[in-house]
Structure formats: C-alpha cells, structure tokens
Amino acid sequence: MLRADRVLRSMLLVAVSFSVMTGQEKPEPPTLQSQLNADIDDGNLDHFRPIEAAFILSGVSNRDSLAHYVAWFEGIVDQIRAYNFDTFDKAALAQKIFAILHSNILGEYALESTTLLDIVNRKEYNCVSSTILYNLVCQAMGIETKAFETPTHVYTIFIDFDEKFIVENTSPMGFNILKNLNAYSHFLHQYYPQDQRLSIGLDRLYAYENRNGRPINNSELLGLLAYNQAYFEAKQQDFERAYDFVLTAQRFNADSRSNINFEQNLYFRWGKKCYDEKRYFDAFTVFADGFYRYPDNGGLEQNTRLSFLNCLQYFWYKKDWPASKQLLDETFELLPLDDKGRDQTRVYLQRWLEHFRYQKDEHNLQMALEYIKTLEKR
Template sequence: MGKKRKRFTRANSQRAHLRNSPENQIPAGGGMLRIWKESDRVLWMLILLYLAIMTIASLPALRQAAAASRPANLLDMAWAAEGNLSETNQATAQQRLTEHLTWMEDNLPRQWGRYSLEERAAWVFQAMHDRLLNGQYDEDQNALSIALIEGNYNCVSATILYQILTDRAGLPTVAMQTRGHVWCRLLSRPELDIETTCATWFLLEPHDQSQSPAIQAAGEAQTLSARGLAAKIPYNQASLDAAKGDYPAAIRHLDFALSLDPQDSAAMRNRSAILNNWAVACIAEKDCQTALDILKRMEDQRLHDPDLEVNRRKIVDAVIDQWCRQGRYSQSLRLLQEQSDQSPSRHSVRSIYQQWIEDAANRGDWYEAKNALRLAISAHQEDPLTVAQLRRKYRQLSSS
C-alpha cells in the first residue's frame, strides 16, 4: 500500500512540474498573443453555452422522437388495444404480471438449459395456468388485463399472455391464426402447436391433441405478428358490439384494429359487413340519409365482395322506395343514375318516371304530371318505344 501511495505522489508532482514548465508559460512580450487567446477562449465559451442551451431545450422533442421510433412490444400494444383500460386496472394487471415474471426467474428448474424446448414450453404453460389463468374460459374475454386480474380468458388473451411469458423465458414462439381462432406455435423441431386455452394441453395424448382447432387448421393456419395479435382485441370487441346492434362502436373498434394491422383482410371484410348491417338498420328506421352515408363509407373501402354488392343494391332500392313514397322522385333518379351496373336493380329510370306521373295524376296535379312526362321524354329521347308508352300512359290517366 505504501509503494502505491508513493508512486501516486510522484505522479502528482510530475504533473505539477509539467503544468509550471516553461513550455506552458506565455512568453514575455506576447501581449497580443495573450489578448488573442483570451478572446478565443471567451468565444468558445459562448459557443459551448449556446449549444448547451439548445440541447436542453430540445430534450423533450428528442425524447418524444426516440419514443416514437422505438418499436412497441406486445405488452404495450395489448394495453393500448384495450382502449378504455383505466390506469388503476393497468397498474394492477402490470403488478400481477411482474410478480409472476419474478417468480419464474426465482423458480426455474435446475439445469434449465438442458431441458428440451418442449419441456421448457410445458413448464411455462403450466405455471401460467396454475398461477394466472386460474379462472374460467370465457369466449368473449379478450382483455389481457382481465386475464391477469380475474384469471378469465379466451384464445386471444391467453395467447397474448403466453407469448409474453415465453418471450421472457427465451423460447421461440409465434402466434398462429385461422378463421375465428388463435393459438401459439413453438418453433422447435418438429414445430409444436399449443392450444393456450387448454390447461391440460401437454397432458393430452397425440390423438386428442389432433382434434383441436389448431391441429385441424393444418395448412390453412397463418402466422400472426405482434401487432396482428394485439389487433384481435378490438377486432373481437367489434363483433360483440355488432351483435348488440351498436354499429358505431363496432366500426370504431374495427378502425382501431386496422390501424394496428392494416393488412388484416378479415377485419376489412367484417367492416364492410357491419356497415352493410348498419345501413339495413337505418333503412328499417327510415333514416335514408344515414344509410347513404354508410354506403359511401363502404365504397371508400373499395373491397369487392359479391354478396355485399347484392346487399348494397337492395339498400339503394329500399332508399328509392322510401323516397318515392315521400314524393322525392328527382333525388331517387339521381341516386339510381349514380349506381354502377355490377348488380341489377329492380328500379329503372322509366319505372321511376312512370310512378312519378301516376302519383301526380292521382293527386290531381296535372301540371306536375305533365312536367314529369316532359322530363321522361328528354331522358329517353333515344328510345322512341319507351317515349310512346309513357305518352300513352299519360293520356290514359288524363282521360280517366
């Protein structure tokens, strides 16, 4: 210890000597050089001060930009996907998850690295069901927060939770999907599909496992990204809202799902179907304007579906029926002429004009009837037969 202290003292003395050596002293008669160095020092101090001020001022923006560029993990996206999750419930669920992750780290079996991937996946799976998902299977329970707080789950919430846990355990897994169902796949050799909602999955015989939706899906199964998996939360909520007739809420949830996973073709199809059902409901309530606004939103989506095209035409026909009963013939004609010819309508320009003429005649308004005939002749000037039939119909009405 003494020798080290002696060397340290000698080094200090050498540095002191160098600091006071003639090479570091300003020579006599160098007044201009002293003035130049002093001014240069002040200039650099001002520059450094300016840079420090600008850096401090930009820190919030830099932090915001860094947060925006940082990819969100599955847990963050799951919280966001719940939409109306309160801070209290999120904190409670987060605490429950943190406690379980700590428990996992403290209770990993000895020689964990010597376990096969399937054995490790089974251990994480069983711990999840024993300690977290100890409630009931609920087909409508998509929220990760409820799964953690109450223990109730469905395929979406259970798969999200298992993905988070296997990721922490260093296991290579990926979410899988087929129509109406999601599960987890362990990327082992061979790959292993895991039904996250079946608490006894790893205890089942291969024959029993083969009856599950995951195994039955076979080649139809598709991988699901973290964004796509989180998007299933609002996607499923939209279905629940639509079943209750709350179409505006359903569309909001589907729009949110598509913002998370814009390539989700199922969400796009469901959006069109729900818009269609919403428009039909508006027709039943005689709210034609809202129905037409909804049809415009369907057109903006530009999703070709033959069944929806047929329904769309029926909705347009229903609007025309209602408008004709209200005497809104001009609007009915414009609406009909705006439609494409992809599916036939039971209305035609001629039929609407004829109904207009008959209605005006029945009301005794011959001026309107004659004006409707004149417009009909103009619209069918290249169809002499139709013009002749309309003229005959007008004469019959006026002579009766």
C-alpha cells in the same frame, strides 16, 4: 387494402369535421386508444410495448391503470425468472411457462372472456386472451412465438424450435398438441356447429383449420382482441362502436381469417342503420370501406353506389363542393358506375357547372368540366 383503409378513415374525419366546423371547441386530448392507433398505422408498434397495447385493446384507458396492469404482467415474468429455469432448453422452458399460467394465473375457460382484464380481474380466459398472455410471457423469457389463426380459433406456434410445436392455450393438456392429432381434432369440435363438423369430417378438423388459417405475428394476434370487442358491441346493437373496433383491428390484422363473415355482416348492418337515419355520407363511408376490403361482394357494391348518389344529392343541397370532389374522387377510383349512376352523376355535375357560371368561379367551373370528361371516359 391498407392504403384504401386509410383513405376511408380520412373521409370519416372529414365527416366529423362537418358537425363541428362552425364551433370553436378545443380538440380533445388524444386518448390511449387514439395514440395506439397512430402507433400501429405503419403496421409496427414503435412507441407502445406489445403488453401495453394488449391492455389498451382490453379496455384500459388511462396511464395509471396501464402502469398497474403492466406491473401485474411483469410480476408474472419475475416469478418465472425466480425459478432459474434452464433458458437454453427452450421447449422445456415453454412447457414450464405453460404449466405456471394454467396452474396459477389463467383460471377457468369462458367463451366470452377475450381480454387480459378478464384474466386479471375474473381469472377467466378464452383462446384469444390466453394465447396473447402466453405468447407475450414467452417473448419476455426470450422465446420467439407466433400464433396460428383459423376460421374459428387461435393457438400458439413456435418458430425457433427444432420440431413443430403447437400449443392449445384453452386446455391445461394443450402443450404440444401435435403429439395426438386425433385428440386435438376432437377438441376442436366445440368450435364448430354440428352440421359443419359432419360436413368437414370429425377426423379432419385439424387439416381443415390449417388449410383455411395462417400464421400471424404477435401484433396481428393483438388485433383479435379488437375484433372480439367489436363482436360483443355488435351483439349489443352498438354498431358504431363495433365498427370503430373493427377499424382498430384492421390496423393490427389486415387479413384476419376468423372474422370475414362478422366483418361483412357488420358493414351491412351499420351501413344500413346510417342510411335509414339519412346519414348518407356515413353510410357511404361504411359501405365503401367494406367494398374496398371485399370487392367481390355484390351487395356492398350496390349499397356503395346507392349511398354515393344520395351523398351527391346532399352535398349539392348543402352547396358543399369540396366534399363533392372528395366523394367523386373516391368513387371514381373505387367502382365503375352503371348507366343510372353515370346519368345521375352527370345531372349533378351539370348543376355545379351552372352554379359556378353564375358565381363566375372559373377555377371550379373548369374542375367540374374535368369531372364530366372523366365521367364520360368511364
């Protein structure tokens, strides 16, 4: 999945290059977001601290602002250290940190307050922003944390305690919620539509969450910030920015359980918009990216095929053989072509053969012949 994701991103860069190939514009200096994307590309943060990544994913875009917000975080940690709590009793320390955040820092719960900037500037939080802040403060105090991501929610779990602790960060009463599973199941009701609550069972929501969720590390947890940003951009019909946020989120959290339906819907909506605007290569990139991630989704498969054929036609019209080769390589690796797809692909490859014969371009002529041979074997 990750390998394919990188391949599709390289294709996106090629698409961008078409629009600037004839210009002599100087490349823009790398942004904090692009530097962060490069840092997390191997699945680990090597150059940015997790708290820096959290603020960048929250929307901080320059170094001065980043330093300001990191200082805010470090002020919280310094405040907790000043109390000289017993650091050997980690469960008690974790509870004290939880109480301090809820009494002095977090403010009020608000469903859409998903970033750390919402906490700093508006004193509002939701499950993602509060869990990130709590986990990172605990980490700074020497307590190892993870999170548990479910189809609708995320909360903190501890990995070095003698007993299992779960912290529900959206409630001041949420520390060690396992002490009362019945109460916690009722707490989860707010995250499910009524018909889904009834189909699962009001007293079985916690078990349902655990069956359909998974533990994630704090880097994967940060990816939920980008997913939530994508959700809000899609809500504003800005599918391009939403798609960019999803690609960022996938770098951090490649197997998110809480965003499957949203992702698939976004692939369709953004891909269709590109297709309707006759941006066939962009449409192919989006649909193919979606089909890489969800190979059982027949709609994404069909749309990938359709946009592939439109790209073949467009690249032939532009006489862009390098782009055609890359498109063929990706498609041959990605999906089987139906009879119509093979026939139309063969037509365009035959046109390229005639073109290269006329140009006396023996090298590319042989390459086109190899593509035809590959096509016949499929």
